[in-house]
Amino acid sequence: MSTAAPSIDTEETDTKKIRVLAAGFIGNILEWYDFAVYGFFAPTIGKLFFPSEDPRVSLIAAFGAFAAGFLMRPVGAVLFGHIGDRIGRKKALTLSVMMMAIPTMLVGILPTHAQIGMYAAIMMVLLRMIQGISVGGEYTSSFVFLVEHAPAGRRAFFGSWSMIGATCGILLGSAVGALINSFTTSEQLLAWGWRIPFLAGVLVAFVGYFIRHGIPDQPIAEELSEQEVYSPLKQAWGSHKTELLQSAGLNMMNAVTFYTVFIYLSTWLVEEVGETRAEALDINTISMAALTVMVPFAAMLADKLGRKPLLLIGAAGVTLFSYPLLWLMHHHHYQMILAGQIGFAVLVACFAGAIPATITELFKRGVRVSAASVSYNIPFAIFGGTAPMVAAWLVHSTGNPLSIAWYLSGIAAISFCITLTIKETRHNSLEE
Known part of the structure; x- marks a missing residue:
């Protein structure tokens, strides 16, 4: 043998x-x-x-x-x-x-x-x-x-x-x-x-x-009519208007949560909690490393259970737990702060692990990159780029360091409702 x-x-x-x-x-x-x-x-x-x-x-x-x-x-x-x-x-x-x-x-x-x-x-x-x-x-x-x-x-x-x-x-x-x-x-x-x-x-x-x-790459333009070759975005809007809006809605929470938690909160910890900048950056680095490890595991769950359950868990989690997690971080205690930010990292990982496949599967092949790019980048330009500024303004105008939790929860609640309208895409054919 x-x-x-x-x-x-x-x-x-x-x-x-x-x-x-x-x-x-x-x-x-x-x-x-x-x-x-x-x-x-x-x-x-x-x-x-x-x-x-x-x-x-x-x-x-x-x-x-x-x-x-x-x-x-x-x-x-x-x-x-x-x-x-x-x-x-x-x-x-x-x-x-x-x-x-x-x-x-x-x-x-x-x-x-x-x-x-x-x-x-x-x-x-x-x-x-x-x-x-x-x-x-x-x-x-x-x-x-x-x-x-x-x-x-x-x-x-x-x-x-x-x-x-x-x-x-x-x-x-x-x-x-x-x-x-x-x-x-x-x-x-x-x-x-x-x-x-x-x-x-x-x-x-x-x-x-x-x-x-x-x-490897596949020829794209050869598969399309002459009229289609010059208007992928127009074609996407004509055939995928609902999906474009759904994708943009999903990415509102994606953008706000990421840029608030992993960009703004380092400054927030220094100014509002009294941590040293070195400690704040250490906590942020550890949390980012934890996110890096958790994302592929969340993605594997999305492959096994479906995209929608992971998206709903992430959005519901940010909606319900933003205030408790920020409250945990608003203590001059290294372990409590780290636990709070890693809690956010778990919720972001659920969303981040499922969303690339979800967005890709929402659109047909001939317009997929255009539709995914526009519906992703517009909410990131509007909500991601302004998230630290909005967070800082909320803290300043209300005098409450935890007020940013309501912004995170509100945006996440919107994305949760939009996720409910999306059909499960795990078994969608990418060739149609």
Whole structure:
């Protein structure tokens, strides 16, 4: 009796799966690495490119340039949606990673205000806008690609790797930023140290381009009539109006919860709870790491139980537990704060693990990237980009540090109701 060796076909299939996962994963690392690095060095960038006698004005201006990128995300959604639907997913993915890499490198070599005056600020804003266009196409193009190439019964798991890439990018950016801060003096950081993380991002981009250049792709435009080739978004609105609105409604909670919990609450812990910035960042990093681990498990449950149960659990959880979790975090006690933020991470993971597959399965193939991109990026531009600002305004205007819980709960309740209207998509055919 002989033992059969693994077939070459099986090995090739496994290699293809790994390459597909890596292709969707790597681009999101770069996108969110840059996001984290810019946020980490915003005070330094403010001094160098938006100088002012008041450091707070410089910081606000630096974050204003950051916000400009958010406003361009819907533009990127339309552009890369069209490319993905009419030329191919592969072209959208390779172009988006390079469109992020080149501006990231240019930020690293950009002359400062002291060297070229106001042109430095203008160029910084323009580069952030170009990156915003890239971000608008990257995340959705990658998860559509991942879900379409997933084996039967594993679409949510494959789609979740786009989110895993995003969280890994944030963790990598924070780690690199902390490392640079540790090994440079204040003068060195201001002179050249801040540039290193942006220039290092080119290495990630090179790896991403190399992986994506060899991924499989299907011809898209050849399958369509001449009229359809030029109007994927118009076609999506005509045939998927309800699904577009449903997807946008789901992403309202997705955007508000993520940017409030993992971006704003670090500042909230310092200003309202009295934690040191180092402790707040440590708690946030641990919570992000926990989210990274939990997302694929939530996705596997979505593959087994269905998308809708996980979406409903996440939305109901944020609706009901935002106040208790924030109350837990509003204590000058490290373990209580960490428990509260990890509680939020569990609820975000339920939503994040299911939503890439859900959005992909809502739309037919010929308009899928355009529909997913627009319905994802518009709520993220409107609600995600403004979430920290709204949270800060609520705390200031009410005088109640826990008032942001009502905003989180209200948005989540809306997304919960919208989820109820969505049919389970787990068994939807992606070829129809």
